[in-house]
Amino acid sequence: MPDAKVKLAFELNSEPVEVAFAPHKTLLEVLREDLGLTGTKHGCELGECGTCTVLVDGKPVLSCLVLGLACAGHRVKTVEGMAGGGSLHPLQDAFAELGAAQCGYCTPAFLLAAEALLGETARPTRDEIKQALSGNLCRCTGYLKIYEAVELAAARLRGEDAKPAPESLYGVR
């Protein structure tokens, strides 16, 4: 029953990797089970929640519906590739600061979808953020802190010395 493994070479988090796996495995399974990168989560495996989002060639896609074999030669980025040089990515930092990660399960997916957005738009409007993240479900936060974190990170990535709004941290006084 187990299929002969196939070997695949692609770029993962800016480094070349080679990995052997059963040919019908999705990128999600290859990342988690064959490469040990469990930062990529899953909530349905049917493309209905966005929890398994990774970037392929810079675009956010559902790793549960991408075959590992289809990634040959492509660039894949997961949450493990976000922090660099011993520091959090500004998006990760803002998510942590504002409590945009509660249970943290959908967080890697939101971070990558947001990173793709900020790669295209340095100053996204609230509506653009909502649209860009409309394929990711979160059951903890009500999304509001996520929007605020994306806005905060965007400002910092633009070089601004941005701070969270007091009402965002403490409510309206």
Place this chain on the structure above:
Amino acid sequence: MASGKKAAVTQPAAVGRSDGQLRVVGKAIRKVDATAKVTGATRFADDLFLPRMLYAKLLRSPHPHARITGIETSKAQALPGVKAVLTGRDLPIPFGILPVSQDEHALAIDKVRFVGDPVAGIAAASEEIATAALDLIDVRYESLRPITDAEDAITHPEPRIHDYGDGGNLHKLVNLEFGDVAEGFAEADLVREDLLFFEGSTHLPMEQHAAVADWSPLPDGKLTLWSSTQTPHYVHRALAKVLELAPAKIRVVATPNGGGFGGKSDPFSHEIVVAKLAMLTGRPVKITLTREEVFYCHRGRHPTLMWVKTGVKRDGAITAMHFKSLLDGGGYGSYGVASTYYTGALQTVTYDVPRYKFQGARAFTNKPPCGPKRGHGTPQPRFALEVHLDKIAEQLEMDPAELRLKHLVPPNSLTANWLKIGSMGLGECIRRVIDGSGWRQKFRKLPPGQGIGLACSSYITGAGLPIYWNPLPHSGVQLKCDRGGGVTVFCGSTEIGQGSDSILAVLVAEILGLDPFDVAVVTGDTDLTPVDLGSYSSRVTLMTGNACIQAAERARDAIASHAARQLEVPVARVAFADRRVFDLEDPTHGLAFADAVQLAEAAQGTIGTVGSYTPAPSPGRYRGAGVGPSPAYSYSACVALVDVDPASGIVRVPRVWIAHDVGRSINATTVMGQIEGSVYMGLGEALMEEMAYRGNRNVVHKIPSLLEYKSPTTLEMCDVVTYVVQDPDPNGPFGAKECGQGPLLPVPPAVANAVYDAVGVRVDEVPITPEKVFKALRRKEKGEPARYGPATFPEIAWPEPTRVPTPWEGGDGRAVEGGGRRATEAARRP
């Protein structure tokens, strides 16, 4: 008396021995686990991979109600890669979260009770092989008539789903009367009755439940279970019972939960099955449920039909209330007995209700079991009550905000059903949302199609009683000071995303004058941490918080006594802040915290302390008084703004204003997150979430998927304007009360009341779907009652009521024999 006056600000239960300034508590602090969560480093249960690990799958019943007449597993056993197959006979001991409802088996033995009920378990070398083997198990069933809903359960006492309960297919009947309601209705100027329905919904955590079991072979004979559970202590007990192992031979580790909301609070079949499979195979075994299976675990909101009758004076003062609820419980007991009581317990803690009668019934039906979802049993009656009050206000031609403000329950008082209210910030909450939303300019004044609605609520800060009777603490904490200046705190509490780990760090940091990140937190591990009952009933901040404060204060006292000697100041002058221990009168005179720890350690040995917390006994002593008491009650008020398209009935909610009395905010970041998250979940229940079944097609779950079970996306979520009201409660740590569940409660009724304001139709049922609004609008056009909702409450053979005199009737919290009509001259609150 019921003037809505604010409770006097009480002294915090614990004040750091310092200058009285709070340095950590109340600030916006990133959570201690935030970095792990944003880097993907947090290990959830399904992220665990152990060497030689097997994968388990469960075969589930395709029948809603059937007898099992035979199971043949040999073909599955023979499939290469299959290592073990279990059936119900292998795990014959029943379990269940409540002692009164030990009605579940890890795998069904004689009977299945819903489509999805587990029947067999397989461990195999891969998930693919285990899945393939499921189809090779041959189960023979003899179909029984399924019971499709609560009313069906009443009309069909046979065939019985369980052979226990309060007769036929009724699991539980409750009948309680506090004071003479008939007399209260006679005194009223207006008596109004309403019927409402609250549809069932599920938690839908993004993480599917998962568990990994490992067995250390004999003679060790020790089982370890990692599981996405909110209640490791109760799982520990259930494993010991079903597997017949000594508790000391079981270690349960609660992995961080990828969302809980109450859905991971029961011991589950899959946890017991992987444990047994690990014991049989001698290899680690993992199970990760599919999304569909998560719907079968359920334990979510009970669909609840409600009837409420209230008498009021012309000024809106309530003279009596009678409330009936009928809960559709699904196939097993779960927390259902408690859920039933909760549908009647908290009506009295918001407004002054001098006489109160509650009748509640829970039915068994052939669907996945219902249980505790965020708000446990109280969002349903809160919806009913707040819509009912909106209608009463309209009949009295009163502003609904004024009506509520005039008749608030007094702080520091007893309710008719003997609940002890402490601090009570609801008046302040109402004023904040009224002012913030521009209520007075908007209510009944917005253009057609736009509307605004108000609702309020209250919730417990931890259940006053444990789930199984015992005199032990509800929460325990151990604390260890390292000679390097770090502190480790150990507690059985479970991080489910709500920030409970951070609460421990913040409180230790406050008392010992440290940074929260100096504190290491070890939680949710029955081998390493003292018992905490679990992350349910909004109990953690208050209960673990108080236990933690006690442990930290004991460490502080030990350290202070030795530091005082070194500093040559009286011990009362020793203060802790900024990682220093110093003289309060001369802050420059002091020493580093680490040095102070070393002094103490040199003098008396390792600095380790413990703390624990047990809630004070409740004054209610009647049968049923166990549900409702809490050390403190939180309060919320909510205003919702809606847009209703009259052509389609589609409702949009652009904005919600919410004020929540949290007593004292311990960590502002998590308080905001809990309030906003509660509004989100309340909005989903108000507009779209629904556990739907096909009663005519084998009672299958109609839509067990993330696509078809509709959960609001970024595009449905409303703006939220949040007000954090802080009315400290003497029982809370630094005055803190809950904030993780209460703010959900007022959202559905606020939306319903706003829809009425927008288009003049009452949808007395959630979710408020476009179909229902559309139908009500059609009825309005035709001149029929402009309403969509239930029409009747079925006849139920209630038991004789338990009559309990109210405090102002001179009662002592106990039930009386027979009448209970004493002291009628004192029927009003004094």
Place this chain on the structure above:
Amino acid sequence: MLRLPSFTYLQPNTLALALRMKADAGPEGTYVAGGTDLYPNMKRRQQEPRTVISLMTIPELAGCGIRDGGCAVGPCVTLTDLCAHPAIRQHYDTVAHAAELVSTPLLRNMGTLGGNLCLDTRCNYYDQTYEWRKAIDFCMKKDGHICWVAPSSPRCWAVSSSDVAPVMVALGAEFRLVGPNGERIVPAARLYANDGINYLTKQPDEILAEVRLPPADGWDAVYHKLRRRGSFDFPVLGVAAWLKWDGRRVAAARVVLGGVASRPQEVVEAGAALTGTDLSDEAIGAATEAAYRPAKPLDNTDFDLSWRKQMTRVYVKAALEELRARRR
């Protein structure tokens, strides 16, 4: 975790090679583009091909450009790229709009135009796991004998749930199909059949090789979608309305409904009711009534079916009013 069954995955780089691979694989072979429709179905064992032939590595199936006054679009263009393409945005904004309403941004980064046009019909008795379908003894679309939506019916009533297909039918687009015996051009409407199982007239071994949009002149079109949420959800009703202006008069019109039948359903009477009018309220009213009558939602999608039927009136009217507003 739901996982794919094992299969052989092939990545040809020419159409000819793809056709040969399909011929070798026989009936157990299938084509795949973005995979967002096929792979979930395979995980739920609704489809169980032994060989999956990817079309994404065939350069001639990608790309988009103006040709002969119209526009030729490769079916393997992702929905995201289709929406963003300048020619589509400028001349075929309704196509872009419909594509933008498909599911989620993540899915549109993977899903293709061709995939949406060939989307398997949907039904909530069918789009379920193997175990769930077993509990209802399966249905005729897969492994069973009965259509649970209409148990006395000899046919399957699964619903066409594409957003782009109704627009293509309304626009009068054409599809180029390439098969082992050569190629053929079919009008969009003729690709579809009103049968939940055999919902495409395309033969299983044929490949949708090109989508040809008509020259963008003298006509206008809109698409309105009804669904529960602003993302994720398939249409429970789609209204594509197209018309050609002759001055202030409607020279020709087509109203096509999605989500109400097993194919995009053109309501000829609605188009006729508009032709020759100036899109007055009366004309819109007549077209709306004409569209309302044949719309036959069944109990196999989200929402109550009677409300969905009522909404055909509301949505057709809104679509036609938008067309009228766009003229000014």
